[in-house]
Amino acid sequence: MKTETIQKYDRGVPRYTSYPTAHLFQAGLSEATYREWLAAVPEEMPLSLYAHIPYCDSLCWFCGCHTKITQKYKPIREYLAVLQKEISMTADVMGMGRPVSHLHFGGGSPTILIPEDVRALFGTLREAFRFTADAELAVEIDPRDMSREAINAWAESGINRASLGVQDIQPKVQQAINRIQSIEQTAQVASWLHEAGVHGINMDLMYGLPYQTVESVLETVRQVMEMAPERIALFGYAHIPALKPHQRLIPEEVLPDFNERFEQQEAAAELLGSYGFVRIGLDHFAKQDDPMAIAFANGTLRRNFQGYTTDKAEAMIGFGASSIGCLPAGFIQNQVPITTYKSTINKGNFAVLKSIPFQGQDKLRAAIIEQLMCYHQVDLAPLCKQYGCSTDLFLYEFDQLQDLANDGIVTLDGSLISVTDDARSLVRTVCAVFDEYHGQRDRAYSKAV
Incomplete structure (x- = not known):
């Protein structure tokens, strides 16, 4: 197909990790109604949980997430105490011991937590909920702030899948997005994960970043393949400085144009195919024996706020500032400002900001x-x-x-x-x-x- 035809339809559209999409959520859901929505979830229905850790120790200029930069650990520990309180409040409303088939830690950078707090958080989760024997427990990892001790804490707590943020391995690209990360750092973390028994490893890559070329993207793929990942997520950089002002730090003149972005995407997809990865949906790739490739083959693949997933749960509960949940009655989003979220939970109230009933x-x-x-x-x-x-x-x-x-x-x-x-x-x-x-x-x- 001619790139002119594709460019004709290359319009601004939602990412469709939900429908209705998140920008349609509106304020006005009372806490009483949210409690009713939680209590109405059938007891036998497995749950999916999402916990948002909205802190990083540096800002990546491409980032589109809700996060706060801090060099101090005190605000993180204070936030964690509130997060644990929200988890317990939710279990009190729904009933303790509800079955959980999927858990995902996102951010920000969840791995900013120190080992003792990782264990404490899991202690609260296991007191409140019951994880099924085949539950997938996943965490997003920033390889720049990981230690072997931290890896062991996550693994001992039950994590069986990890997504490592890589984006691109070229120093010039890394400098332009304010994310300096050596290939050796990433490889070390992948090795520690394997040693700790975590073999479900995903690598997150990007195309369309400043100074990227087709060959530089392909070289990133080749280097990442040396680490034996099970899955690859190949995201297109979304340059939306009107919504994310820090993206203005990236000069637009060094961003690849439409044709270059398209060529980067297709070349990387072709190379991943040569390594035996199955192309899944818009931007994911998985080994043929990976659960995601199997779900894709048998028609049970799903899509939610974490992207493509094998998660079959019909109810997702979001914990933490800005987190989004999906219940049989509709979608819910928590307060985005961390201070507002914390003060609301500390008063014993749920921090619901917006929602939309189906x-x-x-x-x-x-x-x-x-x-x-x-x-x-x-x-x-x-x-x-x-x-x-x-x-x-x-x-x-x-x-x-x-x-x-x-x-x-x-x-x-x-x-x-x-x-x-x-x-x-x-x-x-x-x-x-x-x-x-x-x-x-x-x-x-x-x-x-």
Whole structure:
């Protein structure tokens, strides 16, 4: 497919880690209603937990996360005490010992925690919840601040999957994004993880960063392959300085243009394929025997706020400042400012900031978008049957899809919609066709490619 055609549809669109998307969440959910939502989760329903640690010791200029820079540990320890209180409050409402099949620590940098606090946090979690025998417990790791002792603390606490932030190995690129990280540091942490029994290792890479070239991206992939990762996440850098002012520290003139970004993405994907990795969804790759590749093959792959996942839990509870949860009744987001979050929890109240209850066709459209994001195709007929409606509900969407079909972005076969292989980078643009809310509010989205 011509890059001109792809560029024509390279529009600002949501990342679709949820539907409705997070920018639609609104203030107004009472704490009483949130408690009702928690208590209404069926007792037998396995839970997914997310814990947000919003601290880093330095700021990466590409970062799009909610985080605070600190060189002192006191505010981290104070935050951790509040996080543990929120965990206990939640278990008190839902009932102690609810089953948990997935746990993810994100940030910020979760590995900024010292070993004794890692163990204390897990102690609180295990008092409040019951982890299933096959539960996946994952943590995001910044290799620059890890020690063998810290690795052992996480491993002894039950972590069985780790995502190592790499981005790019070239010094010039690292300097431009304010993240100096030697390949030796990363390799050492990967080795310590293997020695500690943590073999589910992911590596997070990026394309579209300042000064990157196709060859530099490929060299990063080659070097990372020496560390025997199970999965690779290849994210496109989202330059949105209007939302993340610190990104203004990156000169726009040294960012790759559209054609260069596209070439970097496709070249890296081809190289990963030569190493035997299965291309999954928009930006993930996994070894053929990895649980994610197996889930992709058998049709159980999911997508949520952590991206592509094998997590099958229908309810996710978010802990910590800015964290987002998903309950059968709707989505919830905690207060973003750390001070506000802490003061609210310390008063014995949940720190709910915004929410959106599911209504109308939300769950049907969410299922359609998730199928497209995971598999780049969706058959509307069985989904409409499952939700008790006719495919005629989407006549307007089919009219919009016809334009995409005429340009070779999708193929249409009855109720089956497939994104063509050459246009897979535009899958979010196809998803936006089924997004009832897209375009209703001003929002600066990242481009599709």
